[in-house]
Amino acid sequence: MSSRRKFIKQSGLASLGLLAAGSQSGQAAVRKIKAGKITKPLAISTWKNGMQANVAGWEVLKNGGRALDAVEQGVMVVEADPNDMSVGYGGRPDRDGIVTLDACIMDETGNAGSVCALENIKHPISVARRVMEKTPHVMLAGAGALQFAKEEGFAEEILLTEKARKEWQEWRKTSDYKPVINIENHDTIGMLALDQKGDISGACTTSGLAYKMHGRVGDSPIIGAGMYCDNEIGGAVATGMGELVMKTLGSFLVVELMNQGLSPQKAVEEAIARIVKKIPGYQDFQIGYLAINKAGEVGAYSLHKGFNYALYANDNNQLIDSDYYLK
Numbered sequence: 403m404s405s406r407r408k409f410i411k412q413s414g415l416a417s418l419g420l421l422a423a424g425s426q427s428g429q430a431a432v433r434k435i436k437a438g439k440i441t442k443p444l445a446i447s448t449w450k451n452g453m454q455a456n457v458a459g460w461e462v463l464k465n466g467g468r469a470l471d472a473v474e475q476g477v478m479v480v481e482a483d484p485n486d487m488s489v490g491y492g493g494r495p496d497r498d499g500i501v502t503l504d505a506c507i508m509d510e511t512g513n514a515g516s517v518c519a520l521e522n523i524k525h526p527i528s529v530a531r532r533v534m535e536k537t538p539h540v541m542l543a544g545a546g547a548l549q550f551a552k553e554e555g556f557a558e559e560i561l562l563t564e565k566a567r568k569e570w571q572e573w574r575k576t577s578d579y580k581p582v583i584n585i586e587n588h589d590t591i592g593m594l595a596l597d598q599k600g601d602i603s604g605a606c607t608t609s610g611l612a613y614k615m616h617g618r619v620g621d622s623p624i625i626g627a628g629m630y631c632d633n634e635i636g637g638a639v640a641t642g643m644g645e646l647v648m649k650t651l652g653s654f655l656v657v658e659l660m661n662q663g664l665s666p667q668k669a670v671e672e673a674i675a676r677i678v679k680k681i682p683g684y685q686d687f688q689i690g691y692l693a694i695n696k697a698g699e700v701g702a703y704s705l706h707k708g709f710n711y712a713l714y715a716n717d718n719n720q721l722i723d724s725d726y727y728l729k
């Protein structure tokens with residue numbers, strides 16, 4: 403195996419936080435949502451930290467606000483949280499000790515914005531939104547993204563916390579990528595919202611894989627890979643090993659499958675099945691998908707056990723264990 407392949411493979415499960423314990427079975431919760439009349443507004447976010455993102459998003463949604471504002475404000479809470487070591491401030495650095503951030507956002511009109519390999523800016527999601535709203539482009543990278551952020555008034559900050567720096571220094575002693583499963587209870591945040599008007603938006607933000615190669619960009623800022631929304635159909639977000647999501651353009655695939663008539667749950671299951679069919683060695687990595695449709699139905703599925711998500715609907719925020727493929 404080439405060293406690059408080994409690096410990516412071994413870093414897979416370890417840095418993805420294949421966690422743990424939510425509060426109830428995903429299928430039961432999904433059925434409850436479907437049985438009720440609800441479904442508007444609705445917020446759904448990846449991992450346990452999605453709970454706090456949903457709370458911020460709900461403030462927007464319950465007051466009749468726009469799904470776009472809900473997802474931006476929701477994920478910003480996690481970006482600012484130093485305890486989430488996969489997102490924004492406090493995120494784990496790359497192998498050179500540099501924190502680089504990826505994020506993307508889409509609104510109900512199909513507009514999209516994204517930044518990748520952005521350094522020193524605490525809220526990449528807001529820079530992505532400015533790219534969407536203020537430039538003729540969709541994606542800005544690296545130094546150009548930073549230049550734009552500064553022109554837009556974002557302050558440069560050191561994002562590497564003492565805790566993340568110490569862990570990185572410890573890691574450098576061995577540069578060992580052995581998977582450690584189920585030690586983290588947080589990860590990249592992807593969030594989808596359906597507002598009272600019935601409009602859908604989505605956001606995704608991450609510091610990417612811990613100790614990735616410098617310059618590596620994952621799925622999270624790629625429109626259609628880490629996140630995709632079509633306001634006539636629904637939205638999807640991905641978490642986990644970005645390389646597998648990029649190779650199958652996962653979030654676009656989920657939305658397109660819903661367009662072909664699949665429920666959100668069937669669509670996310672099919673997107674995981676596609677990875678299983680197409681990508682040798684998929685067993686070594688975690689992937690999780692969330693999806694919603696216009697009716698407020700939700701879907702969640704992952705490759706491995708341990709993916710969970712936060713669902714806020716009917717004035718109730720719940721942490722739910724996702725169903726999964728590798729039983």
Ligand code: SD4
Nearest residue numbers: 590610611620641642644
């Ligand atoms: C990446 N998809 O950079 C991100 C990481 C992630 O759960 O989502 N982890 O590949």
